[in-house]
Amino acid sequence: MNSPARKALVSCKSGPATDFIVIGCGIAGLRAAIELARYGHVVMVTKGSPLESSSMYAQGGVAVALNEEDDVHLHFSDTMKAGHQLGQEQAAKVLVEDGPERIQELVSWGTQFDTVDGKFAFTKEGAHSRSRIIRARGDATGDEIVRVLLSQARQHPTITWLDHHFSIDLLMTDGRCSGVLVFDEATGDYLTLSSTAVVLATGGAGQIYSRTSNPASATGDGMGMAYRAGATLVDLEFVQFHPTSLFLPSSPPFLLSETMRGEGGLLRNRKGDLFMKQYHPAAELAPRDIVARAIWSEMAATRSRHMYLDVTHLGSTFIRNRFPTIYTTCLRFDIDITEEWIPVSPSAHYMMGGIQTNIGGATGIPGLFAAGEVACNGVHGANRLASNSLLEGLVFGVRAAQSAMDTKTARTLPHPTNDLPLWTTGIISRTTEDVEKIRSSLRRLMWGKIGLVRTGESLVSALAQLHRWERTMRGPFHNRAGYEVKNMIQVGRCITEAALWRENSLGAHFRADFPDKKGRGWKTHSQLQQIPEQHSSDQQTGKVG
Numbered sequence: 179m180n181s182p183a184r185k186a187l188v189s190c191k192s193g194p195a196t197d198f199i200v201i202g203c204g205i206a207g208l209r210a211a212i213e214l215a216r217y218g219h220v221v222m223v224t225k226g227s228p229l230e231s232s233s234m235y236a237q238g239g240v241a242v243a244l245n246e247e248d249d250v251h252l253h254f255s256d257t258m259k260a261g262h263q264l265g266q267e268q269a270a271k272v273l274v275e276d277g278p279e280r281i282q283e284l285v286s287w288g289t290q291f292d293t294v295d296g297k298f299a300f301t302k303e304g305a306h307s308r309s310r311i312i313r314a315r316g317d318a319t320g321d322e323i324v325r326v327l328l329s330q331a332r333q334h335p336t337i338t339w340l341d342h343h344f345s346i347d348l349l350m351t352d353g354r355c356s357g358v359l360v361f362d363e364a365t366g367d368y369l370t371l372s373s374t375a376v377v378l379a380t381g382g383a384g385q386i387y388s389r390t391s392n393p394a395s396a397t398g399d400g401m402g403m404a405y406r407a408g409a410t411l412v413d414l415e416f417v418q419f420h421p422t423s424l425f426l427p428s429s430p431p432f433l434l435s436e437t438m439r440g441e442g443g444l445l446r447n448r449k450g451d452l453f454m455k456q457y458h459p460a461a462e463l464a465p466r467d468i469v470a471r472a473i474w475s476e477m478a479a480t481r482s483r484h485m486y487l488d489v490t491h492l493g494s495t496f497i498r499n500r501f502p503t504i505y506t507t508c509l510r511f512d513i514d515i516t517e518e519w520i521p522v523s524p525s526a527h528y529m530m531g532g533i534q535t536n537i538g539g540a541t542g543i544p545g546l547f548a549a550g551e552v553a554c555n556g557v558h559g560a561n562r563l564a565s566n567s568l569l570e571g572l573v574f575g576v577r578a579a580q581s582a583m584d585t586k587t588a589r590t591l592p593h594p595t596n597d598l599p600l601w602t603t604g605i606i607s608r609t610t611e612d613v614e615k616i617r618s619s620l621r622r623l624m625w626g627k628i629g630l631v632r633t634g635e636s637l638v639s640a641l642a643q644l645h646r647w648e649r650t651m652r653g654p655f656h657n658r659a660g661y662e663v664k665n666m667i668q669v670g671r672c673i674t675e676a677a678l679w680r681e682n683s684l685g686a687h688f689r690a691d692f693p694d695k696k697g698r699g700w701k702t703h704s705q706l707q708q709i710p711e712q713h714s715s716d717q718q719t720g721k722v723g
């Protein structure tokens with residue numbers, strides 16, 4: 179199959195030069211763009227439609243210390259504890275302290291959070307010591323926040339929208355990020371966009387797993403791009419598996435919010451027995467990593483492909499009002515959750531690791547910033563506290579924008595090139611069928627070998643296959659799918675390397691061959707970096723403490 183390595187050239191048009199480029203239309207990207215629009219011109223780039231982000235699907239809510247019985251210190255200590263003390267204290271502090279202001283701002287912009295007697299309606303979730311989760315329309319919190327942020331952003335004349343444009347690679351000039359190469363999904367044209375700063379807010383990579391709560395767009399594009407440009411990826415071994423997503427042969431693994439357990443939902447095995455007390459004193463409200471692995475163990479012990487979530491005792495009216503999206507979605511799959519137990523099993527949900535940033539969203543590359551799930555400022559440690567992610571997008575979206583503004587004086591460097599060498603490539607193109615076959619095999623490989631439970635053996639064999647795929651998936655592809663799968667393979671390979679390197683079991687990362695939690699050096703973070711401009715065969719990875 180291998181053809182001689184040669185430079186692949188694609189014909190590019192020069193797009194407009196702008197002050198700022200924001201890539202990704204979820205909560206972090208929108209919030210960053212709104213901030214940046216006050217200071218300059220912003221081009222908002224997104225693959226597909228702006229309504230395809232993971233944020234849109236967030237059900238449970240936003241954790242924020244606004245309840246009278248709560249305070250930011252408690253929220254901080256719950257965040258650190260859930261993260262197994264691996265998180266960065268400074269980042270967690272910023273999250274909980276900036277959080278209340280970000281929420282009040284959303285309210286002032288018209289976000290309708292659910293209330294009781296004129297006050298926020300608070301719920302509890304796993305590992306929270308207080309009721310501090312606020313929500314909108316029962317279980318449509320992400321949708322409501324995105325609605326408001328999109329409408330705010332659309333009012334800014336300084337924001338230009340570039341939907342259905344896939345960002346392929348970051349452009350680098352003299353060691354700084356100077357723009358992005360994009361692919362127009364409608365015309366197949368390539369376009370270079372120049373800017374003084376780029377904010378990556380492309381979300382996570384759940385799609386690399388065959389069972390995931392994430393939408394089809396979560397293919398690790400930002401992590402792939404940043405890695406190829408020389409940024410450091412950190413803590414990638416920590417992939418959060420949500421304990422409860424719908425398990426039906428006929429349905430995708432639709433998320434069943436943790437707030438269902440927060441409101442009293444129970445987990446039962448195939449005999450109908452409650453089992454969570456055997457795993458943790460907080461039972462159904464134990465930290466997410468513990469509940470997910472308990473379900474996994476119980477599935478193995480009872481030779482079942484799923485467990486059950488039982489909310490029937492909560493009452494039909496309450497369930498339909500409190501969880502309208504979940505109720506109607508399950509009904510569409512012939513499950514009436516007011517009367518039946520729901521078959522559930524874990525699914526890949528959230529990446530704690532990502533592009534290394536400081537608390538201002540700055541990456542190690544001048545001109546490049548990152549916020550939201552794509553970034554890792556250390557706030558989540560080894561396991562994210564439930565409902566901290568929407569808050570993170572808001573808080574660090576603003577912070578990344580504020581840091582990006584400081585670069586505005588830097589000169590925008592245009593990229594007038596017509597033919598842009600993309601990659602040294604072995605195989606110029608693959609058929610769509612090839613690409614989809616690899617996508618599906620990759621997702622099964624990641625689920626089977628780098629899932630909730632890993633071993634050195636499973637990781638080594640997966641790594642060999644990932645390297646093989648990586649060598650043959652270089653492009654150019656002339657369609658979005660090829661570029662996505664290339665990113666998925668690269669991020670999958672990086673997760674596998676990080677998981678192989680971490681020889682202990684902490685938070686979301688569990689090694690059956692190294693079950694101890696805290697061996698020597700457990701606080702060291704995995705770091706992966708590729709030497710810039712080596713987009714071809716010589717991947718360099720380094721891990722330092």
Ligand code: SIN
Pocket residue numbers: 236237238239434435436437528563564565566567
């Ligand atoms: C959920 O509603 O269970 C998901 C919320 C989160 O991931 O924090």
